[in-house]
Amino acid sequence: MKPNDLPSSPSTPATASPWTLARRAERMNPSVIRELLKLTERPGIISFAGGLPSPDTFPIEAMREACDRVLLEDGRSALQYAASEGYGPLREWVAASLPWAVDPAQVLITTGSQQGLDLVAKVLIDSGSRVLVETPTYLGALQAFAPMEPQIEGVASDTGGVDVDALLQQLGAGDDQPESMERRRLLTLDLDPVSSPAAAPRFLYVLPNFQNPTGRSMGLARRQALVDAAARVGLPLVEDNPYGDLWFDQPPPAPLTALNPEGCIYLGSFSKILAPGLRLGFMVAPAGIYPKLLQAKQAADLHSPSFNQRVVAEVLKDGFLDRHVPTIRALYKRQCQAMLAALRTEMAGLDVQWNEPDGGMFLWVRLPEGMNATELLPKAVEHGVAFVPGSAFYADHADPRTLRLSFVTATVEQMGVGIAALARAIREQHTA
Amino acid sequence: MKPNDLPSSPSTPATASPWTLARRAERMNPSVIRELLKLTERPGIISFAGGLPSPDTFPIEAMREACDRVLLEDGRSALQYAASEGYGPLREWVAASLPWAVDPAQVLITTGSQQGLDLVAKVLIDSGSRVLVETPTYLGALQAFAPMEPQIEGVASDTGGVDVDALLQQLGAGDDQPESMERRRLLTLDLDPVSSPAAAPRFLYVLPNFQNPTGRSMGLARRQALVDAAARVGLPLVEDNPYGDLWFDQPPPAPLTALNPEGCIYLGSFSKILAPGLRLGFMVAPAGIYPKLLQAKQAADLHSPSFNQRVVAEVLKDGFLDRHVPTIRALYKRQCQAMLAALRTEMAGLDVQWNEPDGGMFLWVRLPEGMNATELLPKAVEHGVAFVPGSAFYADHADPRTLRLSFVTATVEQMGVGIAALARAIREQHTA
Numbered sequence: 052m053k054p055n056d057l058p059s060s061p062s063t064p065a066t067a068s069p070w071t072l073a074r075r076a077e078r079m080n081p082s083v084i085r086e087l088l089k090l091t092e093r094p095g096i097i098s099f100a101g102g103l104p105s106p107d108t109f110p111i112e113a114m115r116e117a118c119d120r121v122l123l124e125d126g127r128s129a130l131q132y133a134a135s136e137g138y139g140p141l142r143e144w145v146a147a148s149l150p151w152a153v154d155p156a157q158v159l160i161t162t163g164s165q166q167g168l169d170l171v172a173k174v175l176i177d178s179g180s181r182v183l184v185e186t187p188t189y190l191g192a193l194q195a196f197a198p199m200e201p202q203i204e205g206v207a208s209d210t211g212g213v214d215v216d217a218l219l220q221q222l223g224a225g226d227d228q229p230e231s232m233e234r235r236r237l238l239t240l241d242l243d244p245v246s247s248p249a250a251a252p253r254f255l256y257v258l259p260n261f262q263n264p265t266g267r268s269m270g271l272a273r274r275q276a277l278v279d280a281a282a283r284v285g286l287p288l289v290e291d292n293p294y295g296d297l298w299f300d301q302p303p304p305a306p307l308t309a310l311n312p313e314g315c316i317y318l319g320s321f322s323k324i325l326a327p328g329l330r331l332g333f334m335v336a337p338a339g340i341y342p343k344l345l346q347a348k349q350a351a352d353l354h355s356p357s358f359n360q361r362v363v364a365e366v367l368k369d370g371f372l373d374r375h376v377p378t379i380r381a382l383y384k385r386q387c388q389a390m391l392a393a394l395r396t397e398m399a400g401l402d403v404q405w406n407e408p409d410g411g412m413f414l415w416v417r418l419p420e421g422m423n424a425t426e427l428l429p430k431a432v433e434h435g436v437a438f439v440p441g442s443a444f445y446a447d448h449a450d451p452r453t454l455r456l457s458f459v460t461a462t463v464e465q466m467g468v469g470i471a472a473l474a475r476a477i478r479e480q481h482t483a
Numbered sequence: 484m485k486p487n488d489l490p491s492s493p494s495t496p497a498t499a500s501p502w503t504l505a506r507r508a509e510r511m512n513p514s515v516i517r518e519l520l521k522l523t524e525r526p527g528i529i530s531f532a533g534g535l536p537s538p539d540t541f542p543i544e545a546m547r548e549a550c551d552r553v554l555l556e557d558g559r560s561a562l563q564y565a566a567s568e569g570y571g572p573l574r575e576w577v578a579a580s581l582p583w584a585v586d587p588a589q590v591l592i593t594t595g596s597q598q599g600l601d602l603v604a605k606v607l608i609d610s611g612s613r614v615l616v617e618t619p620t621y622l623g624a625l626q627a628f629a630p631m632e633p634q635i636e637g638v639a640s641d642t643g644g645v646d647v648d649a650l651l652q653q654l655g656a657g658d659d660q661p662e663s664m665e666r667r668r669l670l671t672l673d674l675d676p677v678s679s680p681a682a683a684p685r686f687l688y689v690l691p692n693f694q695n696p697t698g699r700s701m702g703l704a705r706r707q708a709l710v711d712a713a714a715r716v717g718l719p720l721v722e723d724n725p726y727g728d729l730w731f732d733q734p735p736p737a738p739l740t741a742l743n744p745e746g747c748i749y750l751g752s753f754s755k756i757l758a759p760g761l762r763l764g765f766m767v768a769p770a771g772i773y774p775k776l777l778q779a780k781q782a783a784d785l786h787s788p789s790f791n792q793r794v795v796a797e798v799l800k801d802g803f804l805d806r807h808v809p810t811i812r813a814l815y816k817r818q819c820q821a822m823l824a825a826l827r828t829e830m831a832g833l834d835v836q837w838n839e840p841d842g843g844m845f846l847w848v849r850l851p852e853g854m855n856a857t858e859l860l861p862k863a864v865e866h867g868v869a870f871v872p873g874s875a876f877y878a879d880h881a882d883p884r885t886l887r888l889s890f891v892t893a894t895v896e897q898m899g900v901g902i903a904a905l906a907r908a909i910r911e912q913h914t915a
Contacts, residue, residue: 068745068769068771069713069714069717069718069719069746070607070719070769070771070772071607071683071685072606072607072772072775073605073606073607073608073609073612073631073685074609075605075609076605076606076775076779079606079775079778079779079782080778081774081777081778081781082781085566085567085781101564103563103564104563106558106559106560106562106563109558109559109562109563111554111558111559111562114554114558114562115550115551115554115555115558118547118550118551118554119547119550119551122543122546122547122550123547126538126541126543126546126547127538127541127543128538128760129760130538130541130543130546130758130759130760130761131535131536131538131541131758131759131760132533132535132754132759132760133760162594162762162784162787162788163784163785165782165783165784165785166783166784169782169783169784173505173507173508173630174504174505174508174511175502175503175504175505176505177505177506177507178610180505191782191785194778194781194782195782195783197782198605198779198782199505251503253503253505281501282501285501286501287501287502313500314501322564326562326563326790327562327563327564328560328561328562328563328564328565328788328789328790329562329788329790330594330784330785330786330787330788330789337500337502339500339502340502340504342513343504343508343511345513346511346512346513346626347508347511347630349513349514349626350511350597350601350623350626350627350629350630351597351598351601351627351783352594352595352597352598352601352762352784353595353597353623353762354762355594355762356594356760356761356762356788356791357760357762358758358760358761358791359788359790359791
């Protein structure tokens, strides 16, 4: 039977929609990046836009062998329902791989680390809760938090990450009043969960290693200062570390979570060191909140694919990453250096600024005064190159001159051509 | 650095927890079934508790071939990030497989159909919204809806599913006042989303085929009556159909969604016809709300694993299910018949009632007057058999005499032994 065979009465015209959306649906928006990707995936466009890992780094052969072995030896379990916490040996591997003492019982396997952000939002954010993020910050985190209707505030940040003094000022907990946040937090515990703007933030979301979008990293002193300040004022930290293994010359300092495990949730991912198409990540959470994150996980998708978890555990055996990840680091370092060299050559004479990351996938560009990266994009695409305008990455007070360049999708050979095209677009737009 | 090296001041004792949970976290609870499974997975226990498909039905060889082919021929795409909507050929397969005209653009691939429930909850439920469910209903749906803080109400149901007259009465829209619901809905549009109890429900969640937990199905007349009534009063339907393909002798009538696609969201799953460990399901939604469901999906986990989607699309090619699913049907029919035969033999003389499903994975048992299935369970486990007490499946007014038996996990050979053990436990408890 077709819909128009449905009996309709004058009181229910066929065009009336019965659906009422939840208020939070207003906060949901299509990802600027994913929409852009559709635009820029046209043949002939060199894309510095998406954060797609180079498929040259995907361990296809190791995956083939692991799939075969898992299905042959353990197919009936690999294809069955499984525990929401994740596959035991994979949780143990994660715990052992981290540079602080982690009990595998605190590890939750997630469907990509994006799901970790969704679970954090569900368990920690009420409508109206304050949530703090870096300036700028990862767009996908803003998207994951938004449906739980927080008040998201950017924290002043510089090339070394979160500005800790500014953070304390923002919290009303400057040097002269170190206890005020904690006191305020205690005072608000019995209030309506729809917090007033002055209530204690539920957490600060921070990406200390080769941040998306800027590529910047936090040094050890800054990390220690942030963790100390957060502990002093009772501010939980949500630390996201998808890129930490992608260092060029030396590994980054210890994670924030290693400095205070009880005050931090840590998110990790297999997307950048194995492959994103497996959708596997993990979180490490303090024992006090792990059960609620687990229950949220169970309600969200029961468990992450048991097959994928076993295949990854199989691939990881025998120190595979010790051989594999250095090849990714070397490739991305070459690509980053090629992009930087091209920037130096092609942007000569233009007042364009950029940083030189020590790892990761991105660098951050600032256009000459008066220019707007969003307006530049169509012109750049005309010239055959794409990027992501920076404004998408700000919780508030976006800097319209900024843009993000990914150096992992395009090849070394494409860097010169792509950056030259970008420079031409900037020159044209600048003089227009 | 170890956590106890963290500088601590008198104002922040090491025991103070900085974490504040969202109000919705109070609504999250561990799944009774998943906790039970841990208890009942002891060796020697015959489990009628979990809804684990028989691993004998998992297409391990077809999976091995498909994994190999996908990785060899398409590994770089299969392991890369992908569109949130899902893999094109899989969406096309889903659209073509459904018995009404479905545009592939309306198909969203989900990380198991459980994720479909999570997305529905996020997009349609405000705090305080009324949501209607069958009596009893799928426990996982109650868990998925609860975090969005609805008022969940059970709708009177009988062996043929939702009682449509009772539904209309509950909505204040009996035969004499067919327009009142629609009018009330319009009147409440501008009100605070924390709805009053009399506001229009956001949807009715219904599982028409071989329902979990009862195994009951809705006949065509009942389906038509429900769809007509829902359309008349402007009540959206969320139709869940994980078991529809598992019929014994004849396929069930058309889905509710086929009778009114614009008024229904349809959820499907590959868990019962291929394997649950892949965590792949799908939803079909009207064009008016699809974009919001897609945005919620994107924020939740970016996309379902591209590798799994391609492997499943590869397995499904060339009519694989036409050969494979009949073997599942035949197996489950044999197992169901063995359980029913054992029930007739072993429950003789006891006032125990049960239904005889036409497909699916479950049947529903009612104990003699005065008995309580939750209290019976430890006794049953002592005797070496497990089930799920029915009370977990009710939104309200649970019937403590009910319990769910799964006939798909235990073998035909185990049915007699397991049901005999259950009968002994009932006799002991009954006379205790």
